Amino acid sequence: MATTNFNLRVEQDLRDKAFPVFERYGLTASQAFKLFLTQVAETNKIPLSFDYAEDNNVPNNVTKKALLEAKSRTDFSEAYATPEEFMKAMQDLANA
Known part of the structure; x- marks a missing residue:
């Protein structure tokens, strides 16, 4: 299977917060991104919850x-x- 390189630019602060999470799961950043892309490809959905974006903090x-x-x-x-x-x-x- 042919492979391709993919470069991603992220803010240093985001990288510093995210990479230790990958490490706690025993993953490299490359493996984590590959898992993410695999989930997207297999489910045709983004495997994230956007519940936090709902107006849960807006008073009724x-x-x-x-x-x-x-x-x-x-x-x-x-x-x-x-x-x-x-x-x-x-x-x-x-x-x-």
Whole structure:
């Protein structure tokens, strides 16, 4: 089977973080890239999860409303008397 050379430029910081991970798996960088390319070729998909890119850190509407109310609040005299009251209010918010 014919082979070809492939050169890849990456930032030094990225290389310094990624290569030790390959080494922990007992792989060279070349082997790791070959595994990646093999997976792409065999599955016709990129073998990565992009879940982190979802808006998991974006507050939902209930949280947005609570944040806006908290920002605009100037009177804090109605604080919760006990931690239990606070926890009940948080549970009520979660169930809303």
